[in-house]
Amino acid sequence: MLSSVRARATIAAAAVVAVALVIGSIAFIALLTRSVVDSVGGAAQQDLAQYAQLLEDGTSVDLSEDDDDRVVCLLSTTGSVLDGSDACRDARASAALATVEPGGDATVVSIDGARFVAVAEDGVSVEDRGGSTRGDDDDDDDDVDGADTGHVDDATLVVASGLEEADDAVSVASLLLVIAVPVLVAFVALVTSVVVGRALRPVDAIRRRVDGISASDLSERVPEPATHDEIEALARTMNAMLERLDSSQRSQRRFVSDASHELRSPLAVLRQFSEVAEAHPDRVPTAELAATVRAEGARMQDIVESLLLLTRLDERGRGERVEAVDLDDVLIAEARRVRASGHVAVDTTGIEGARVSGDPALLARAVRNIVDNAVRHATSRIALSLRVEAGTAVVHVDDDGSGIPQADRSRVFERFVRLDEARSRDAGGSGLGLAIVAHIVAVSGGTVAADASPLGGARLTLRLPAIDGP
Incomplete structure (x- = not known):
């Protein structure tokens, strides 16, 4: 089954489409992920600029407001948390946020098992509201001294926006692709099989007709489909070949028949004279018998030599x-x-x-x-x-x-x-x-x-x- 043109074409088309769809899907998911990260990062950058401006202006801002989709953290140059959401007071979270390069590209970090896109800006001037360092244990995370301890000129503000909704969208897209790619590959395989099968149907008809043509009867011809393509040209060429073979066979049969007829006549004369000479030696003079044998032998020789010459001309061409x-x-x-x-x-x-x-x-x-x-x-x-x-x-x-x-x-x-x-x-x-x-x-x-x-x-x-x- 796999040796047929139809099967090979179907497998090849399905394989090519499958590879193309898989590569395209991977590229699409990568681009989609990059796009949503950039989009969320852009929103985080806007929030960062807004918070930084408010802090620079001395406006009272509540950075500790809980928001599952956003984390805001104000860090000192030593890494201590000056202010921020409850999530950033976790040692691992603050350590992850501290890795964000101020003024750099958005960075994907993990906070409490969730993915966030974080951006940072340094050089923010704020009043020190007290805090804990990145190395504090979890039990001490709530021990933030609310008393003012002075003015901080080089604080780092970090804003992280959650990727949960974006990740859900990417997951849905990935799931749809996982379902759609096999369906598309199967559809392409089905269409290819049907199209190739229909295209090769005239070839199968030609094959069946040729299979039924015997060497003894070359008068049949293969059907010529009106497809105006290579298959129609193949059928015409095959019919022309069959016509030549049929003509050659008829010519060969006629040639053999004519040659047999030509040789039969002198042989019959020789046989007749030999039988008469054998039965009645006195009635057939030796000279007459010799002349007849010589004449008929020369005639047969002429026929044979002529046939050999025609054969050599067919084989050698010009000479x-x-x-x-x-x-x-x-x-x-x-x-x-x-x-x-x-x-x-x-x-x-x-x-x-x-x-x-x-x-x-x-x-x-x-x-x-x-x-x-x-x-x-x-x-x-x-x-x-x-x-x-x-x-x-x-x-x-x-x-x-x-x-x-x-x-x-x-x-x-x-x-x-x-x-x-x-x-x-x-x-x-x-x-x-x-x-x-x-x-x-x-x-x-x-x-x-x-x-x-x-x-x-x-x-x-x-x-x-x-x-x-x-």
């Missing part, structure tokens, strides 16, 4: 070596070969100089294949031409045959494709020649196309990037 190739020399060499056979006339007047980059053997194979195709379908002549147009070497191979129907002009470059006219194995070859041309030209950065020829037959056009050079 084993890439260099500058004089395409005009390749065309002229093919023209000589065709002329030597004497099957058709060859027109080479349209050949100009052009140089391309590629594997010389592969480019020669491509040119030979389209020339052989033209010779195979020509009535009496073919024409070879080459020129450079806008940095592209353009090769035209024309024949005066019956041409290629417009509907079949792109299909002729597929594997094992023969047009109706060339169904016979003798005329049609292996059906791989133009497929090899298309592969070689593609890996060389060019294109190949079929069109109508000015001679009345078919025109095959190769376009390859031309290069400059001697």
Whole structure:
């Protein structure tokens, strides 16, 4: 369960929010405490100024008035209590109040177990009203001599305001935070779980659909949610991948079927001749049997070599070596070969100089294949031409045959494709020649196309990037 994206996202979000809320709560309580201490300290400072002014003016002030929320203490320079609330007459209380720095910041002290914010001011002139020192025992705390003993010029006045109400407010705030933080964390976890679950619902649907797609049937597609986000993009990408796999599988099946069909025919011929020769040795001349075996073996060899070449082109790309190739020399060499056979006339007047980059053997194979195709379908002549147009070497191979129907002009470059006219194995070859041309030209950065020829037959056009050079 914890390995799911939903669970991890929920835990991560809850943890981040929990840490943030805890840190924020601690900071809030600290700031709140500081704020209430400063507020109470400010009020104590005002009371201190008021008492000090009254004492300086000689106004009679009753500092011993009991107030649970405020303690006023007048201390001599020796630490004895000159006057003040009953609470400050306690030795521990007076000792705590004596630690308050006159004129300094407010100081938090403890008196009778309660917290107070105390401020002090020294240099207060008052009449000495008698008192006890900080070291007196508790039994002597009430022994204050009420008789005047003289004038005191450097008394210290301390005013302490209670923090009980402020502490109660901080405690309530702390309690609320202790309750609210877990609730907020749980709420965030719930919302995160719901939101992530809804966001991942299309992913789960995609997963279930993909899980149901078998290797034997790749026609199904995953649902594409209209969410306009990465999940929709993922679904589109996966469907595109499935389309490519499906197309590749169909192509592979068709290829295997076509290859099996092509190889079955010569094998059937060989088997038939061998069976006849075995059953009736006198009816099958040895020369005829040898010629048939040689022809059908050559045909099978051509098919196998063509298949191997297509496989190597798929694996290696442009070829084993890439260099500058004089395409005009390749065309002229093919023209000589065709002329030597004497099957058709060859027109080479349209050949100009052009140089391309590629594997010389592969480019020669491509040119030979389209020339052989033209010779195979020509009535009496073919024409070879080459020129450079806008940095592209353009090769035209024309024949005066019956041409290629417009509907079949792109299909002729597929594997094992023969047009109706060339169904016979003798005329049609292996059906791989133009497929090899298309592969070689593609890996060389060019294109190949079929069109109508000015001679009345078919025109095959190769376009390859031309290069400059001697």
